[in-house]
Amino acid sequence: MRPRNIEKEESIRAVALKIIQEEGLENLSMQKLAKAANVSPRTIYIKYENKEDLLIKLFIDEVLGAYEAAVLENFDENMEFSAGVKRLWQNSFRYFRHNRQAFTLMQYGKSSPLLNKAFRERDIQEGQFFAPIHRFLARHASAGTIQHFPFQVHRALLFAPLFDLINEYIEHSDRPAQPITDELLLDCCQTVISGMLIKTNKHQ
Template identity: 60%
Template sequence: MRPKNLEKEEAIRTIALQIIAEEGLENLTMQKLAKAANISPRTIYIKYRDKEDLLIKLFIEEVLEPYEKAVLENFHAGMDFATGIKKLWQNSFRYLSRNRTHFALLRNGKTSPLLNKAYQQANIEQGQYFKPIQQFFKQQEKQGMIRNFHQDIYSALLFAPLLELVSEYFDYTERPRQIITEKVILDCCETVIRGMLK
């Protein structure tokens, strides 16, 4: 039996992410992808059931899970509040700023009904993503370190600005000077933390 060519599978994923980042999710077509990856359209269907299957696997396996892993590196639910949040911001910024195409697809997770549904489902089936962060919030709340909010509200207040800053980071790569540096990220992080402390 002829063995699978893993390079081709990787080319499919990498080039799909590139097309999405450059032309948007709505402009990714199977035939365009095949041509760009220098393979036959049929080859994509050997590795993925259909386009939905490809997009969902790309989103969950190629982007969301590696991102989660990167964000949680050296993070523990027992950390003190400021240290923990700073670690999460730093991990997140480093990963996303170095993986432009991953960030581009990640952003589509909220607007694309297909990806959003896939995320909700995987979140239930695989166990919650970013679980240690939820535990971290619970502990901080119990210790009386931070103001009392619902879990989902903590995420909005503490992480939405970071993703917006990453977005601006990429906007500024096309301009003369980058304003979003790791130092700026840390300053912003401290600003966000200060608001949240009791």
């Protein structure tokens, strides 16, 4: 039996991410991908059922899975609130700054119906994907450190600004001035945290 060439499989994935970043998801075609990855179109169909399958696997494995691993590095659900959130911000920024392709596809996940479907198909709830963060927030809400909110609301308040800022960073990365610095990001993180904290020592 002929052994499969792992390089080809990796090339397909890498080139797909590259095309999506450079030309957009809507300009990724199987034939263009095959040519750019130096592979026959048919080869892609040996490794993936169809285009949808390829995109979903790319999204889950290369983007969601890889991001989950990166964001939880040195994070512990028992951390103090402020330290924990800062760690998550740091990890996210560090990951996406060096993996812009992943960030681009992640953004598509918010608009494309296909990628939205990916969550449900694989039965991956955000609660499962980011379970430690989920528990971290639930614990601090119970302890009275922060307000009680549904998880999605906590996520919106704590991390939506971060993604906007990363997007801004990436858009400015090939321009002369970069407004988004590590220091600024830390300031922003502190701002977000201080809004969330319940101030027990304050009148009213």
